[in-house]
Structure formats: structure tokens, C-alpha cells
Amino acid sequence: MSELHKFLFEGLPVRGILVRLTEGWREVLKRRETVGAHPPELRALLGEMAAAAVLMQSNIKFNGALVLQVFGDGPVKLAVAEAQHDLSFRATAKLVGEVPEGAQLEAMLNVHGQGRCAITLDPKDKFPGQQPYQGVVPLHGDQREPLQKLSEVLEHYMLQSEQLDTKLVLAANDEMAAGLLIQRLPLEGVGNLGGSKHEDDIGLSDAFNRISMLAATLTSEELLTLDADTVLRRLFWEETVRRFEPLTPRFACSCSRERVGQMLKGLGVEEVNSVLAERGNVEIGCEFCGLQYHFDAVDMGALFAADLAQPGGSETVQ
Numbered sequence: 001m002s003e004l005h006k007f008l009f010e011g012l013p014v015r016g017i018l019v020r021l022t023e024g025w026r027e028v029l030k031r032r033e034t035v036g037a038h039p040p041e042l043r044a045l046l047g048e049m050a051a052a053a054v055l056m057q058s059n060i061k062f063n064g065a066l067v068l069q070v071f072g073d074g075p076v077k078l079a080v081a082e083a084q085h086d087l088s089f090r091a092t093a094k095l096v097g098e099v100p101e102g103a104q105l106e107a108m109l110n111v112h113g114q115g116r117c118a119i120t121l122d123p124k125d126k127f128p129g130q131q132p133y134q135g136v137v138p139l140h141g142d143q144r145e146p147l148q149k150l151s152e153v154l155e156h157y158m159l160q161s162e163q164l165d166t167k168l169v170l171a172a173n174d175e176m177a178a179g180l181l182i183q184r185l186p187l188e189g190v191g192n193l194g195g196s197k198h199e200d201d202i203g204l205s206d207a208f209n210r211i212s213m214l215a216a217t218l219t220s221e222e223l224l225t226l227d228a229d230t231v232l233r234r235l236f237w238e239e240t241v242r243r244f245e246p247l248t249p250r251f252a253c254s255c256s257r258e259r260v261g262q263m264l265k266g267l268g269v270e271e272v273n274s275v276l277a278e279r280g281n282v283e284i285g286c287e288f289c290g291l292q293y294h295f296d297a298v299d300m301g302a303l304f305a306a307d308l309a310q311p312g313g314s315e316t317v318q
Helices: 023-033 040-060 105-109 150-161 206-216 220-225 228-235 257-267 269-279 297-308
Strands: 003-009 014-021 064-071 076-083 088-095 116-123 133-138 166-172 177-184 241-243 282-285 292-295
Touching: 003 040, 003 228, 014 040, 014 206, 014 228, 023 040, 023 088, 040 064, 040 076, 040 088, 040 105, 040 150, 040 166, 040 177, 064 105, 076 105, 116 150, 133 150, 150 166, 166 206, 166 220, 177 206, 177 220, 220 228, 257 269, 257 282, 257 292, 257 297, 269 282, 269 297, 292 297
Parallel strands: none
Antiparallel strands: 003 014, 003 241, 014 177, 064 076, 064 116, 076 088, 116 133, 166 177, 282 292
């Protein structure tokens, strides 16, 4: 079962989260297989992104969607993972070329140095005029060296955009996507994405530095094969760790026939008629979950009926 464990180190300004996505992650891969599986390198990246998105969402208690995107100029044009406030998640990618065997982040998304990582916080209930918060960083470090791991990019993001020391360990295979986040607690007790800045504290916490060094010893194999109790005990056996009740992330997609219908209405009657004349029906597949939505001429007639009943609505759906 998928699980997420939050914990604090007693007496230290350091927090941690461990996530293991199992059934939900396998469901993402299973649905993708219906239209053709991604190469293993991209599957691993998407798994790490899903784990990272759930980690960050659980860390900020945000009522809305946290969307993690990496995009660039390689064979992978875009990869997206989204986590909702209830820790439901989904992930997808757009592939435009062949991914080299063993490719890391640079070879997939940052071939010519144009790759970017964006984190967007989209509130569920927006105030009038409120816009989503977004932060964007390049896929390279301070010396313009290409970063090869998603964990390095996100650590760099947290340091540059939020001024918070963060250590991330991410791993994924076809059975599990997992991650460990260690973060210095800001003195004010907030420090969420888009929150206050803490430049004066960067790199100066001996407690965080010690805990993050321990976390860095965790291997991908250990993260993907050991249970949560064993991981935390092996890494932090000398520390007093206070754990909270575990949470259960799950796969879920927010697509619906109604939302797809609204998208089709946005195309207009003329465009829809063109597709119907050519194919006899309209088929739309969700990029996230693979679910296929079919609309024939009768469906389209009902979809556009209200609009066509208005004055001037003289076109008909064939």
C-alpha cells in the first residue's frame, strides 16, 4: 500500500517526509501501456517526479494542485506530475524523440541548455483576481553545470527560490516510486513554497547538515526495497525521531466527460464538423490516465444544442 510518513527530529530544527508509491504508481504505468509504454529512463523520471510532487504537497498543506513540470529541448519535450491536497497524484510526459539508453536529465530534457523546471501552486478556491504561484529554475547549477538528477534540480530550486536547505533522495522503478525529503525548519515555522525567505540561515544549521549527510547515504535500492521503519531506523538510529500517523497517497485523475465536452465546445462547431466528416466521431484520450472519450454526431448535437438555440446560432452539427 502507498504510504507517506512525516517525522521530526526532537530538539532539532529539522523535519522529514518519506513516501512510497506502490499501487498508484503501477496504475499510472498500466494506463500508459494502453497507448504505448514510455522508455525505462522516462518511466523512472516520471516516478521520481510523482514521488517529489507528493512530498512537496504534503510538506506545504496547500489546498489546491501542486504541479511539477520539467521541459526543454531534448527527446522529452515535457514531463508533468501533479499532486492534490488529498495526496492524490497523476503524471504524464510528451515524447518527441528517441531517449538514449541510460539517459539522465540532461540527455532527456536539456541537450542544448534550454531545460527548465517549474513548480506551480494552483489554489482550489481562488480569490477574485488571484493567480497561481509559479517558480521556475534552469536545469543547471550555479556554475552552469548541467544537473543530471531531478533531486539536484529540486534542491537547487528550494535553495534559490525559497532559501531553505533541503535534501532529497528519489528513486523509481516499475514497481515503486519513492522519496525521502529532509528540510531545515525555518525559525518562523512557515517557509512554504512562495512563503518568506531565509537567506541568512542557508547552510549554517549544523543539525540539518548532519541529518542531510545521513540521508545522502541512502541508496536507490534501499529506498525501493526496504520498508519505512527499516529506512528510518538505519539512517537515524542515533536520533530521537517523532513520527506522525501515516497518510495514504493514491492515483486519481480529474478528467471527465464534461470537461472534455467543454474543451470541444471551445473548438467551435466548424472544427467539430470537420472532424466528424473525416472520421465519423471524435475521440479524445486523457494524457494522464489514458481514458478514451468518444463523441458521435448525436453527442455533438446535444453538446452544442444550447448554444445553437441562441439567436444567431444557425449552424448545425452533422
